Amino acid sequence: MTSIDVHTDWALPGLRAMADDPVLVVVDVLSFSTAVDVATSTGARVMPLRWPDGSAPEDVVLARPRSLDEWSLSPSSLRTLTPDVLLGLPSPNGATLCAEALATGATVFAGCLRNAEAVARAAAQVGGPIGIVAAGERRDDQLRPAIEDLLGAGAIISALPGRRSPEAELAAAAFQTVAGEIGAMLADCESGRELAEWGFAHDVALAAEVNCSRRAPVLRNGILTAG
Numbered sequence: 250m251t252s253i254d255v256h257t258d259w260a261l262p263g264l265r266a267m268a269d270d271p272v273l274v275v276v277d278v279l280s281f282s283t284a285v286d287v288a289t290s291t292g293a294r295v296m297p298l299r300w301p302d303g304s305a306p307e308d309v310v311l312a313r314p315r316s317l318d319e320w321s322l323s324p325s326s327l328r329t330l331t332p333d334v335l336l337g338l339p340s341p342n343g344a345t346l347c348a349e350a351l352a353t354g355a356t357v358f359a360g361c362l363r364n365a366e367a368v369a370r371a372a373a374q375v376g377g378p379i380g381i382v383a384a385g386e387r388r389d390d391q392l393r394p395a396i397e398d399l400l401g402a403g404a405i406i407s408a409l410p411g412r413r414s415p416e417a418e419l420a421a422a423a424f425q426t427v428a429g430e431i432g433a434m435l436a437d438c439e440s441g442r443e444l445a446e447w448g449f450a451h452d453v454a455l456a457a458e459v460n461c462s463r464r465a466p467v468l469r470n471g472i473l474t475a476g
């Protein structure tokens with residue numbers, strides 16, 4: 250049988266199952282990967298921190314819990330970052346997965362809808378099988394598969410060459426099926442409605458801007474920079 254070039258799986262167990270892949274892409278559309286795209290597009294660097302007890306060196310500016318007025322996991326709050334900032338960004342799903350992925354030795358990217366094509370291009374250039382980790386969310390301390398991450402994974406997979414696993418094929422098909430209505434899908438999905446209730450509907454709209462970003466955030470020595 251021909252080998253698979255592109256896999257996708259969910260959350261930490263999925264990352265561990267794909268840990269031998271030389272390239273891993275962590276997809277957490279709401280909100281970590283979108284926050285990383287916005288932050289690294291300013292030239293700032295991002296240190297992903299495990300949740301809830303990530304500690305950071307002294308030169309790291311720690312992002313606050315979700316906030317409108319301070320640098321936080323809210324992607325729009327990070328538009329005012331400057332290139333001199335090294336931001337410590339804790340989050341339960343995406344940041345924790347990135348911190349875990351460091352230990353695999355893979356080249357690790359943070360991907361989202363905004364930078365799907367750029368991340369696919371950079372990931373393909375590394376060479377070798379690519380594992381796309383859809384972060385999902387937590388509910389009652391269990392994984393809740395989240396459609397925004399399925400769609401983010403599908404957007405990246407759609408731009409990748411090579412033989413896809415059935416899971417990867419279905420993620421790409423899901424994205425292509427709703428590509429024209431991503432904004433409405435994100436606004437209406439469980440995570441989107443939750444963020445709107447908390448006053449962050451603008452972050453959901455920002456996350457739905459497909460392929461507006463041309464950089465691929467890559468993790469080197471524990472720090473994400475725009476590739």
Ligand SMILES: O=C(O)[C@H](CS(=O)(=O)O)OP(=O)(O)O
Nearest residue numbers: 279280281340341342343344
């Ligand atoms: O931003 C998120 O959705 C979560 C935190 S919470 O579920 O809103 O509390 O973090 P992430 O790791 O970005 O999924």
